[in-house]
Amino acid sequence: MSFLTPGSRLGRFEISTVLGQGAMGVVYLANDPQIGRPVAIKTVRPGMDRDETAIEIEERLRKEARLAGRLQHPNIVTIYDVGRDGDDYFIAMEYVEGKSLTRYLVAPDDLPLSAKIAIVRQTAEALAHAHERGVLHRDIKPGNILIARDGRVKVTDFGIGRFTNATTSDLTRTGQMIGSPPTCRRSRCAGRSWTDGPTSSRWASCSTSS
Numbered sequence: 225m226s227f228l229t230p231g232s233r234l235g236r237f238e239i240s241t242v243l244g245q246g247a248m249g250v251v252y253l254a255n256d257p258q259i260g261r262p263v264a265i266k267t268v269r270p271g272m273d274r275d276e277t278a279i280e281i282e283e284r285l286r287k288e289a290r291l292a293g294r295l296q297h298p299n300i301v302t303i304y305d306v307g308r309d310g311d312d313y314f315i316a317m318e319y320v321e322g323k324s325l326t327r328y329l330v331a332p333d334d335l336p337l338s339a340k341i342a343i344v345r346q347t348a349e350a351l352a353h354a355h356e357r358g359v360l361h362r363d364i365k366p367g368n369i370l371i372a373r374d375g376r377v378k379v380t381d382f383g384i385g386r387f388t389n390a391t392t393s394d395l396t397r398t399g400q401m402i403g404s405p406p407t408c409r410r411s412r413c414a415g416r417s418w419t420d421g422p423t424s425s426r427w428a429s430c431s432t433s434s
């Protein structure tokens with residue numbers, strides 16, 4: 225995996241530093257000089273670590289942007305833009321100054337019980353809003369739950385989500401395992417049933433918080 229260097233540009237955005245790395249790409253802190261605000265930029269470059277074609281990557285990022293773009297909620301990261309610069313495909317979104325919930329798994333005592341309950345409640349509210357608008361996240365796990373400095377939850381990464389009215393998922397094949405194993409429903413991990421609905425996200429948020 226190669227990284228963009230600080231000071232380089234992606235579209236109009238000026239890269240500052242790496243914020244995180246997920247299964248799908250690298251997320252950078254950048255500056256939007258036109259608006260004068262910090263943004264988080266998720267990038268994927270074809271041919272680095274994955275065998276997806278450029279067209280598949282572009283469609284996947286566009287779909288992620290469309291899914292999250294349908295949502296408007298204080299506990300869901302807002303999408304600003306989706307685009308391409310040379311070989312790099314990217315999504316520009318609200319920058320959350322804070323840490324992902326993964327950070328607290330290694331030191332759970334850093335959070336008082338009231339803060340833990342607040343995280344579960346806000347995550348559930350974010351998912352309820354998404355479900356009301358016909359969007360399934362399908363990958364609720366600590367790495368996709370960001371905790372802002374003021375304690376506010378921001379759910380991110382709709383990269384493998386889907387619309388509830390979609391027929392067969394367009395970017396996953398029938399019977400293909402989706403989501404992250406530790407937070408998948410047991411029946412789904414065992415490949416026994418395919419109940420890919422709101423219950424799956426609720427189950428994942430429960431197993432994430434347990």
Ligand SMILES: Nc1ncnc2c1ncn2[C@@H]1O[C@H](COP(=O)(O)OP(=O)(O)O)[C@@H](O)[C@H]1O
Nearest residue numbers: 244246247248249251264318319320324367381
């Ligand atoms: N909007 C954001 N603001 C700040 N950090 C972020 C933001 N989005 C993602 N990150 C960081 O990048 C990591 C990976 O992001 P994610 O969207 O989950 O990528 P992937 O699809 O590759 O899993 C997160 O765990 C978090 O640390």
Ligand SMILES: [Mg+2]
Nearest residue numbers: 246367368381
């Ligand atoms: Mg992720």
